[in-house]
Amino acid sequence: MSISAPLSSGISAEAVRRRLHGQRFDLPGIVVHVALLLSLLFSLVVLGVLVYDLVSGGWDVFASRFASFLSGTMRFAASESGIAQALRGTLWIGVFVVALAFPFGIGAAVYLEEYAPDNRLTRVIDINIRNLAGVPSIVYGILGFAVFVKTLSGLTGGRSVIAGGITLAILVLPVVIITAAEAIRAVPDDLRQGGYGLGATRWEVTRTQVLPYAAPGILTGTVLSLARALGEAAPLILVGAVVGRLGSNPGLFDIGSLDQRFTALPIVITYWAGLPQPDFRALTAAAIVVVLAIVLAANAAAILMRNRYESKRG
Amino acid sequence: MAQLITSQPGPGLTSADLRGDPRRMRKETVVRGLLFAAAATSIIISGLIVYSLVRETWTFVSQVDWALVWGDGWFPRRGQYDIKTLLVGSLIVTVVGLAVAGPIGLGAGIYLSEYASARVRKVIKPTIEVLAGVPSVVVGFFALTFISPEIIQRFREATPQQTMAAAGIGVAILIIPLVASISEDAMRSVPRSLREASYGLGARKVTTVGKVVLPAAVSGLVAAFIVAFSRAIGETMVVFIAAGKSGGSLFETNPLEPGLTMTAAMASIASGTDSVVGEALTFQSLFFVGAILFVITLALNIVADRFVRRVRERY
Structure with a gap:
């Protein structure tokens, strides 16, 4: 390529580029660019269509009987059915996840990042956690069934929300550990060295320096895992959530009946989705809108929070 | 770290002065144990998964008509x-x-x-x-x-x-x-x-x-x-x-x-x-x-x- 032609000052970058590329119009480049952009937009379109389809499907239920839908129990007639029992199950599952998966998960992450010596045992624990994160959720259901419904039925009451809650806490534990460990790893070492320099013990440094700095990252991971647990159905089916009409309806905070049979929002959705009557379809969509509102709000909050802190700290 | 410092104690200081409050040290040990237990839970979970699967699978495999x-x-x-x-x-x-x-x-x-x-x-x-x-x-x-x-x-x-x-x-x-x-x-x-x-x-x-x-x-x-x-x-x-x-x-x-x-x-x-x-x-x-x-x-x-x-x- 000759560069002998004198460049006038008015020549555009585009002209130079075209000259360098042999004056060809870059058709493949544009085609590829558009194809890639379309595949990116595909996800956004799916999300939009999904949300629109379900909200419009469930809208009538919300418009005509919002309160009775939230406070009603499961009945034979769609027009009388509600999700009170499902909300109760989902609430208590959330309580178990927060009470078990969060402390154990964050504790394990602190141990692995701050305390663990670089030895064989640590590496085994590390690999083990990553493998646990990839185990299908239904296999955790088998664990929950064999251990918490059968072996420990004296403690959990068998097919109860206690067994379901513990099972889902175990399901999200690896994710909590992995995300918390990532957040702790991102804490600058100067903070720790400063603490040690003042004579603090390892735990004092962790509690006063490392954990406060890593808190937003840890919180993001924990909220995401909580959202995942609340939307999960497969393990609960194995643990014996009632995929059908549940008769009893104890109050939302009736702790005494935690060892009774239970259901949860995703389970009710599964049950109603399988019913042939068309009026249950609107009900299913309405229940989905409720679960989506909970899960997506938690997701969006967690992601926004993470992005804010990421950009703040560069 | 601690050993490095105690090898050269200052005038009037003994290594005991630098070791720190025994209560803090005990707390440190307890916390370390608890955190290790949390991390070890993951191994127990893996064990439980395998245990849950193996028992009934064995019954199936040994009794079923293949x-x-x-x-x-x-x-x-x-x-x-x-x-x-x-x-x-x-x-x-x-x-x-x-x-x-x-x-x-x-x-x-x-x-x-x-x-x-x-x-x-x-x-x-x-x-x-x-x-x-x-x-x-x-x-x-x-x-x-x-x-x-x-x-x-x-x-x-x-x-x-x-x-x-x-x-x-x-x-x-x-x-x-x-x-x-x-x-x-x-x-x-x-x-x-x-x-x-x-x-x-x-x-x-x-x-x-x-x-x-x-x-x-x-x-x-x-x-x-x-x-x-x-x-x-x-x-x-x-x-x-x-x-x-x-x-x-x-x-x-x-x-x-x-x-x-x-x-x-x-x-x-x-x-x-x-x-x-x-x-x-x-x-x-x-x-x-x-x-x-x-x-x-x-x-x-x-x-x-x-x-x-x-x-x-x-x-």
């Missing part, structure tokens, strides 16, 4: 445990899922890594992550009530509403964000210098991406596909809701027909009646299928981990 395990259809309540029906069902749903999610997820990953401006990334990435948070029951219902009637039946009217193809597309929606994010990570870890060298030689963007970045990131892309495969084969609710055939199924290889996967078969055994009864080994067959699924996904995850590590080591 002619029924490679026979004609999966009807556990009638004592027919043809595992190939479930394996092929799982494979069909997974292949449909990957065929849709693979190119789309990869394309999205390439765009995010190579083309998108910082501003576009900042808006679109969180949205895709939100899609990843949609519960699988929701996608299952969407596949049943939207994808099947509005898309599949529009191309072929005689298709039943519940098909393996509809379930496969549903699974694809769930794994697209996963493929996109792992493949994006893989391409972003390719050093900038490789791209600069390619541009320096006069290559266009599309050439640089296709001939330099993608080959350099190939280990990560393979990992993305394996992880997606593993996630798809373990996905339960989409298939349970959208693929039909919950009670049992004959051997079926047409994606446009209802079918049964390993996961859906397990869920339907567990949800069919209050306590699993029927043929003597129905209950144990659930664990047998679970054990197979566990081994398959574990193997896939270990292989994927290898590939991810290879990317990290190289750059």
Whole structure:
């Protein structure tokens, strides 16, 4: 390529580029660019269509009987059915996840990042956690069934929300550990060295320096895992959530009946989705809108929070 | 650290002065023990998973008539445990899922890594992550009530509403964000210098991406596909809701027909009646299928981990 032609000052970058590329119009480049952009937009379109389809499907239920839908129990007639029992199950599952998966998960992450010596045992624990994160959720259901419904039925009451809650806490534990460990790893070492320099013990440094700095990252991971647990159905089916009409309806905070049979929002959705009557379809969509509102709000909050802190700290 | 300092005690100071309050030291030991216990829980969980699977699987394997395990259809309540029906069902749903999610997820990953401006990334990435948070029951219902009637039946009217193809597309929606994010990570870890060298030689963007970045990131892309495969084969609710055939199924290889996967078969055994009864080994067959699924996904995850590590080591 000759560069002998004198460049006038008015020549555009585009002209130079075209000259360098042999004056060809870059058709493949544009085609590829558009194809890639379309595949990116595909996800956004799916999300939009999904949300629109379900909200419009469930809208009538919300418009005509919002309160009775939230406070009603499961009945034979769609027009009388509600999700009170499902909300109760989902609430208590959330309580178990927060009470078990969060402390154990964050504790394990602190141990692995701050305390663990670089030895064989640590590496085994590390690999083990990553493998646990990839185990299908239904296999955790088998664990929950064999251990918490059968072996420990004296403690959990068998097919109860206690067994379901513990099972889902175990399901999200690896994710909590992995995300918390990532957040702790991102804490600058100067903070720790400063603490040690003042004579603090390892735990004092962790509690006063490392954990406060890593808190937003840890919180993001924990909220995401909580959202995942609340939307999960497969393990609960194995643990014996009632995929059908549940008769009893104890109050939302009736702790005494935690060892009774239970259901949860995703389970009710599964049950109603399988019913042939068309009026249950609107009900299913309405229940989905409720679960989506909970899960997506938690997701969006967690992601926004993470992005804010990421950009703040560069 | 402590030993270094105590080797040179100052005037009037003994090593005991520098050792610190015994109460603080005791607290440190206790906390360390508790944190270790939390980390060790993961090992116990793995042990419990294997224990739960092995006991009943052994009962099944030792008592079942093996002619029924490679026979004609999966009807556990009638004592027919043809595992190939479930394996092929799982494979069909997974292949449909990957065929849709693979190119789309990869394309999205390439765009995010190579083309998108910082501003576009900042808006679109969180949205895709939100899609990843949609519960699988929701996608299952969407596949049943939207994808099947509005898309599949529009191309072929005689298709039943519940098909393996509809379930496969549903699974694809769930794994697209996963493929996109792992493949994006893989391409972003390719050093900038490789791209600069390619541009320096006069290559266009599309050439640089296709001939330099993608080959350099190939280990990560393979990992993305394996992880997606593993996630798809373990996905339960989409298939349970959208693929039909919950009670049992004959051997079926047409994606446009209802079918049964390993996961859906397990869920339907567990949800069919209050306590699993029927043929003597129905209950144990659930664990047998679970054990197979566990081994398959574990193997896939270990292989994927290898590939991810290879990317990290190289750059």
